[in-house]
Amino acid sequence: MVETRRTFDEQVHEVRAEVVKLAVKSCEQIGAATQALLDADLTVVDEIYDAHREIKERVLQIEHRVYQLFALQQPMASDLRALLAVLRILHEIELTGGLMRNVARATRRLYPRELPPRIRGIIERMGAQASVQTHLAVDAFADGDVGVASALPDMDDVMDDLQKELFRAIFAGFSGESTDEAALQMAVQLAFVGRDYERAADHAVMIGRWVEFMITGQLPGDAEPV
Secondary structure, three states: OHHHHHHHHHHHHHHHHHHHHHHHHHHHHHHHHHHHHHHOOHHHHHHHHHHHHHHHHHHHHHHHHHHHHHHHOOOOHHHHHHHHHHHHHHHHHHHHHHHHHHHHHHHHHHOOOOOOHHHHHHHHHHHHHHHHHHHHHHHHHHHOOHHHHHHHHHHHHHHHHHHHHHHHHHHHHHHHHOOOHHHHHHHHHHHHHHHHHHHHHHHHHHHHHHHHHHHHOOOOOOOOOO
8 A cells, every 4th residue: 555655646746747847848938939029030930839739739648647547546635636736737838838829820920020119128028927927836836835826916917017018009109000901910919919928927827826726725716725
């Protein structure tokens, strides 16, 4: 029984390590997608598409392994929470990768137009903020750090402010070009990009909430531990 338990603990540890690796890859895609957009680099866009497919495949593989642990082992309460958190965090990771694929798609649609300097600066800051929040969420999961996990919602206010700033810049920069179809298309794409970064930051917050559940048993939105 002791040996069986040790093997199970090792498998849970391995699964968590795989999730961390995948989350780090998702973080890398935020930086890559931001640079692709800022530099109009279509080569990087292709790499982001490939990475997204890889992330989706790895998510399925890890999910299958978790389901096997549920079916073939007898997890204790803390193990159940960890495995359930893994499944939810995998979902957030995959969605973040999809959002960065959207940013890459916008790079193709905007090519070869250059971004206005003010908008360029805001997008650079949004990419950095999304990356910081996601890295912190991954660290919270890897270290079991409730303090960092619980701080993520407050950090998200920065991203909300940046999105508002981006929308103001879009309205100010393109309001005089309403009859220009290309300018209108650019404004729409940039608005979608801002939404993608804001949602990526939201996924980081959700990872933090599932970390809290994993450690304390408190489900996202619950007032009391379960």
